[in-house]
Amino acid sequence: MRITYKGDYALKTLLDLAVNYGSNPISISELAKRADIPIKFLEQILLELKKGGFVESRRGKIGGYLLSRHPAKITLGEVIRFIDGPIEPIACVRDGYKGCSDLEGCVFKKIWSEISECTSSIIGRVNFEDLAKKSNKPKEEFIYQI
């Protein structure tokens, strides 16, 4: 598994939205500023996260983004797989792979599977409620709004 900048940005943004879950939508520019992410890049990432059902948006003035589900219902694993693709270290251990003639006897495949399962277990049991609670990021007070 490799976490790209895109994945890293997505996770940090979702964490921000999780910490502020239940409040007003947060704008892209605000999210970008707080996590030091290029704004136009984050724009694309958020559109993708929206398609993936992780966030929803409000348009127009005072628009922005919010989580589309309770933080406890979003696991780290879901997001990573959606943004950065399969977590398996090599294609031969991914579902539906047909490209190898020795899938049975290969001594490496068992090891790649073991790594995949271990990784999957770690990122599968962590959700964004856990992360938000552990995070030191303060919940925003919206002192500039309304």
Add this chain to the structure above:
Amino acid sequence: MRITYKGDYALKTLLDLAVNYGSNPISISELAKRADIPIKFLEQILLELKKGGFVESRRGKIGGYLLSRHPAKITLGEVIRFIDGPIEPIACVRDGYKGCSDLEGCVFKKIWSEISECTSSIIGRVNFEDLAKKSNKPKEEFIYQI
């Protein structure tokens, strides 16, 4: 961690050499044919493995490659790190990383570390003697030689 074709080829080639440890050198063309690897690509990989101290070579007629150490002394992890680079899923958990302002409080960093340790432990405890014993690949008989 991502295993590239280069890494995959390196591992398969070292396994062949481990299975045939103690025998005559095996030529690049023979190794390439047996593992279905593009010969000129494998040529480069073997030069790299040689620089890394994993294999040594014999030039000239009846030349080829052999392991430079006993298979039990070569771990999967060493080879993967040498050929495909760091196993950590993201740069911030690699040794000497300075690029993040929140290395202490980051809730993701702990997870990346956990995954790294788990992966490292799996690939660190497997060596090429184990792999050769478990492999179904027959030791070559050298019926064409001498």
Add this chain to the structure above:
DNA sequence: ATAATCCCTATCATAATTGTAGAGTATACA
């Protein structure tokens, strides 16, 4: 109306990956 916001597509620079190509050097052996 208008300002602030999200929506959408195109484009681009850089690096990594996965090779190919070709000329050179060393060695065994007839």
Add this chain to the structure above:
DNA sequence: TGTATACTCTACAATTATGATAGGGATTAT
């Protein structure tokens, strides 16, 4: 001593992934 068969080394090329940047268009609170 010539030659076939190896390894050595460097350059380069095609493709894809990554990490952005750019510029309109659509929507909404006020």
